[in-house]
Every structure is written in structure tokens, then in C-alpha cells.
Amino acid sequence: MAAAGATLGIAGGLVRTGARAIGPPRPNLPAAAARGLGRARRLRAGASTSSATNEARAGEDDGDAPHVPVLMRQVLDAFDGRSLRCYVDGTMGAGGHASAIIRAHPELRTFVGFDLRIHTVQSNFRHMRERLAELQLADGGVDAILMDLGVSSMHLDTPERGFSFMNDGPLDMRMGPSAKMSAADVVNEWPEEEIARVIRDYGEEKHWRLLARRICDARGIAPIETTRQLVHALGRIPGVKKGRSGGIHPATRTFQGIRIAVNEELAVVEEAIPAAVDALAPGGRLAIITFHSLEDKLVKRAFRTFAGIAPASDRPLSAWEPQPEAPPKIVKLVTRKPVVADDDEVGANARSRSAKLRVCEKL
Ligand SMILES: C[S@@+](CC[C@H](N)C(=O)[O-])C[C@H]1O[C@@H](n2cnc3c(N)ncnc32)[C@H](O)[C@@H]1O
Incomplete structure (x- = not known):
């Protein structure tokens, strides 16, 4: 005690x-x-x-x-x-x-x-x-x-925190002051393959390759500084009607992946x-x-x-192998x-x- x-x-x-x-x-x-x-x-x-x-x-x-x-x-x-x-x-x-x-x-x-x-x-x-x-x-x-x-x-409802793709705000996503980088740092500075890995592994988004490419194309024209600019850069996902995928917004998984990376969740x-x-x-x-x-x-x-x-084990072990x-x-x-x-x-x-x-x- x-x-x-x-x-x-x-x-x-x-x-x-x-x-x-x-x-x-x-x-x-x-x-x-x-x-x-x-x-x-x-x-x-x-x-x-x-x-x-x-x-x-x-x-x-x-x-x-x-x-x-x-x-x-x-x-x-x-x-x-x-x-x-x-x-x-x-x-x-x-x-x-x-x-x-x-x-x-x-x-x-x-x-x-x-x-x-x-x-x-x-x-x-x-x-x-x-x-x-x-x-x-x-x-x-x-x-x-x-x-x-x-x-x-409170995070999602405060646009200045930059967590929500529904409201425009600075692309921040830091949960606390100790986070070493913001979401803007990730999307503007990380190599394309790292962004792709974040979208694939942390966002579990199957269009990871395409979305990472779009982010890098967009930042080649101008830095992505707001949540709305990121949503715009991601665009529509091919084959998904009205921009929705299984009931969730097409930016959901990418935002999740970037947030997890920023906060090392x-x-x-x-x-x-x-x-x-x-x-x-x-x-x-x-x-x-x-x-x-x-x-x-x-x-x-x-x-x-x-x-x-x-x-x-990540593979089947035979009986005589050390367990x-x-x-x-x-x-x-x-x-x-x-x-x-x-x-x-x-x-x-x-x-x-x-x-x-x-x-x-x-x-
Ligand atoms: C889902 S909310 C918790 C809600 C709370 N159980 C309630 O009843 O209101 C998660 C909270 O965890 C905090 N949080 C997330 N990651 C954290 C971390 N690594 N260290 C401390 N707090 C963290 C966030 O700031 C957020 O306020």
C-alpha cells in the first residue's frame, strides 16, 4: 500500500x-x-x-x-x-x-x-x-x-487533436505530450514502404499499397497538414460504393494505423x-x-x-523435436x-x- x-x-x-x-x-x-x-x-x-x-x-x-x-x-x-x-x-x-x-x-x-x-x-x-x-x-x-x-x-470530438476524419483539424493524433511525432510527421516524412506497413499492419487495410501511394503522390504536390487533406488524399477505395467499406468510412483503417504508429500503442x-x-x-x-x-x-x-x-509454434512440431x-x-x-x-x-x-x-x- x-x-x-x-x-x-x-x-x-x-x-x-x-x-x-x-x-x-x-x-x-x-x-x-x-x-x-x-x-x-x-x-x-x-x-x-x-x-x-x-x-x-x-x-x-x-x-x-x-x-x-x-x-x-x-x-x-x-x-x-x-x-x-x-x-x-x-x-x-x-x-x-x-x-x-x-x-x-x-x-x-x-x-x-x-x-x-x-x-x-x-x-x-x-x-x-x-x-x-x-x-x-x-x-x-x-x-x-x-x-x-x-x-x-473526447479525443474524437475535439477536432484540434486531429484524430477524426469526420472533422477538419491539424493532423496531430498525439494522445499525450510524450509522443515523439505527430501524424503529419508520419505522412509527410516517412518512406512510402513504412507508411504502407503502418496502413497494412496497424490499420489492417487491404488496400494498403494503393493508399500509401496516394499519400505519397499528394505530399509530392504539397504537405498534408490537416485531417481533411489526408481524407482527400486517400480518396475513394476502388469498388466500394459511396465511399463506404463494410459500414465503415474508407479512411477509418488508415487513420487507425497512423494513430497506432504515432502513439506506439x-x-x-x-x-x-x-x-x-x-x-x-x-x-x-x-x-x-x-x-x-x-x-x-x-x-x-x-x-x-x-x-x-x-x-x-508457428509450424507443426514433431514429437521428437524439443517442445x-x-x-x-x-x-x-x-x-x-x-x-x-x-x-x-x-x-x-x-x-x-x-x-x-x-x-x-x-x-
Ligand atoms: C477509452 S478511454 C478510457 C475511458 C474511461 N475508462 C472512462 O470510463 O471514461 C482511453 C483513455 O486512455 C488514455 N490513454 C491511451 N493511451 C494511454 C497511455 N499509453 N497511457 C495513459 N493513458 C492512455 C487516453 O488518453 C484516453 O483518455
């Missing part, structure tokens, strides 16, 4: 953590969570964790929230019935998951929220090990960690998972929500490795298949369509 009196930067300013340091044993909460406090206080009067969870679900009435959290019920279920005294939210966003978990777990004493632009632990979660170590939490003191990856609706998740697993207390749970198959595969592979399952050695088992898989949104949620929030939740538990 955090040393009594350790300081945590969270929404609303620097605060002291640790039950002994702040009197009434309540964590200092992010601003978005404050709405839930009255409810949490009522719940503390004898409510069990499960009934608290139900109440937290009933409290999901944030019609005006800037970002609607996905898989809320499933995330609450992942931690239901467990005593969460120390909880880490790896991707706080608008605090939707955070506030619901705080409401559902009145036993919570230490809350740590990571994000790149708000005043929580303002840090890329790739530095989770170092930041949690500063709070003396890196080594087995955390009961639950959630990472809800990707961009939030796969590398940061790969770095953060071992730090998160190390930080968990025995019985503690790590829940990760992904939004595209590359991330989901990465999370699946990492969880299986920590669960002691040897990675599948891959199983890694040490330090977690158990709580979800064997990813948990996905039900039809009601997909109907109400299109973002949840591609969300996948995986959960593992430290042994």
Missing part, C-alpha cells in the same frame, strides 16, 4: 493518500467520481459489495457524459465480490469506469488514475512500473487494475502488462478492454504467457474468451461494437 501521506496527483490537485494520513478512510477521488460519493456513502452503511455493485449499475445515468464507458456491467462483474482496497485505473479518460468502481467498492482506500492529459498520474501507462514504485505500489499491493485502451470520445501495452501483473496482490485482477484485433491478440498472448501456457518450454504460471485466466458488448449496449453506443474485455487473476 502507499505509505501514509504519500502524494498522488489526481483530478482537482495534489492530495494525500493513505487512510492513516487523511483521517476518514476514503480515497481522494477524481472529479468525475465525485458525483458517486453521496451514493457510495449511503452504500457504506452496511451494503455488501454485491449490492453496492448493483447500486453502482443503477447509477449509470450519465446521459451528459463526454465519453460513454463500454462494457460497464462486465467490468463491474470482473471485480465483483472482491475487496478492492487499492485500485489502479490505467486509462481514466472521463472517469466513467473509475466512478462506478469507486461507487461499487466502498472499501476502497487508494485510487490511482493514469491518463495522458488530465491531472491524475499524468503519465503514459508504459511507465506504470516506475510511477507505481514512487507510490510504493509496484510490487504486489494493488487489488485491481483496469486498462480501457484507445481513444476516448502496441509497444506501450506490451510494456505495461508485465508491470501491471507485478503490481497485483495475490488474488488481484487485471482487466483490459481492447478495440481492435491487434491489441486483443497482444493481450491474449501476454495473459496466456503469464498463465504458464507455452506460445503456439517449447512453458513459462512460469503467475496468473490464472478468468476469461478464456473475450467478453463482448451485448446487443443493447451496441445499439446504445456504437463504440462498444468492437470492445473486448479480458481478465486475469494473480496467483
